[in-house]
Amino acid sequence: MIMSNEIQKPVIGFTCGDINGIGIELIIKLLTDNRVLEMCVPVVFASNKCINFYRKSTPDVNFSYQAIKDFSRLNPKQVNVFNCWEEEVQITPGVLNDTGGKYARLALMQAVKSLQDGDIQGLVTAPIHKKNIQSSDFNFTGHTPFLKDAFGVKDVAMILAAENLRVCPLTEHVPVHDIVTHITRENICSKIKIIHESLQKDFGVNKPRIAVLGLNPHAGDEGLIGTEEVDIIKPAVKEMRDKNMLVFGPYSADAFFARGQYNSFDAVLSMYHDQGLIPFKSLCLGEGVNFTAGLPVVRTSPDHGTAFDIAGKGIADVSSFYAAAFECIDIIRRRTSYAEDRSNPLRKMSAQLVAGVQDETITEDGDVRREM
Secondary structure (H helix, E strand, O other): OOOOOOOOOOEEEEEOOOOOOOHHHHHHHHHOOHHHHHHOEEEEEEOHHHHHHHHOOOOOOOOOOEEEOOHHHOOOOOOEEEEOOOOOOOOOOOOOOHHHHHHHHHHHHHHHHHHHHOOOOEEEEOOOOOOOOOEOOEOOOOHHHHHHHHOOOOOOEEEEEEOOEEEEEOOOOOOHHHHHHHOOHHHHHHHHHHHHHHHHHOOOOOOOEEEEEOOOHHHHHOOOOOOHHHHHHHHHHHHHHHOOOEEEEEEOHHHHHHOOHHHHOOEEEEOOHHHHHHHHHHHOOOOOEEEEEOOOOEEEEEOOOOOHHHOOOOOOOOHHHHHHHHHHHHHHHHHHHHHHHHHOHHHHHHHHHHHHOOEEEEOOOOOEEEEO
16 A cells, blocks of 8 residues: 555545546646645545646636656645546537546546555545446446445445534435335345444444434334334334444334434434435535545545536536545545554543543434533
């Protein structure tokens, strides 16, 4: 594994995403901030020519970099651009075409290889378009299933994270008419296990509290409006509780968010994409981060797409991309701390003593009760 020359300064990769989208503009805006260079060594997977093209659309930004073709020339004090291709490429901001998908794929493939080789410690992916990136070597509905396959893990969880809320959809990019076929006890338990472990290891939550939403309106009304809650979701929740996990539900999705019940939990498992992501994006004001839990590496991304409608205009909001970059760095540090704490029994005992100062119980409906 190649580490930077500066202690505890991880090497973070940034993929360009669709070259006709806002990805490269976001990368340029982010990496002109010296605070980022103080916290990591950035490596941009793209090409010099693409970087220079978008640098012209952000004339007020003073962006400099060093071009590399391998990691032997990595400069820990500067932005590094890893040239993933040399040929001339026609860039047409805002246009959905095969070119945008092809070079997004090349950058992603090289970045993942660098992750697998240990040359980078984390990856922040700029948005791709799920249609034009398809090919014989990328037959996936997005980054998350692609990374699951690339690292050979049984399951992963797509966690949308912000300061006040974390949401994970059980089913991701699945047609609505197919959702119910994925609502199984096995799938729910698998996602809860990944979320629970990730909250401890990646987010530093000692005793995670996880809420599970129902599939049907009013969480099925005890079987009156669908039976998935009674037959599948409740038994899965009980199974996880029997394994000493603080898991509660199923909750009616509309009341759960409208009444602010999510504030009592560390994460929420929704049954399908829009059920969880619509309230998440409404409540988190464009500063959310997409994190792939369950991988042996750290990958984050902003919570938005390619934004073709504003590509090349220099007006893209970099807030979510900032959040994704800093969260990537923070998760790497938390994982390191988590591993160190468990390798040192004295530190572990101290953490248990601190946690024992305050006794905490949670009622069946998820209310928190604390006793000193």
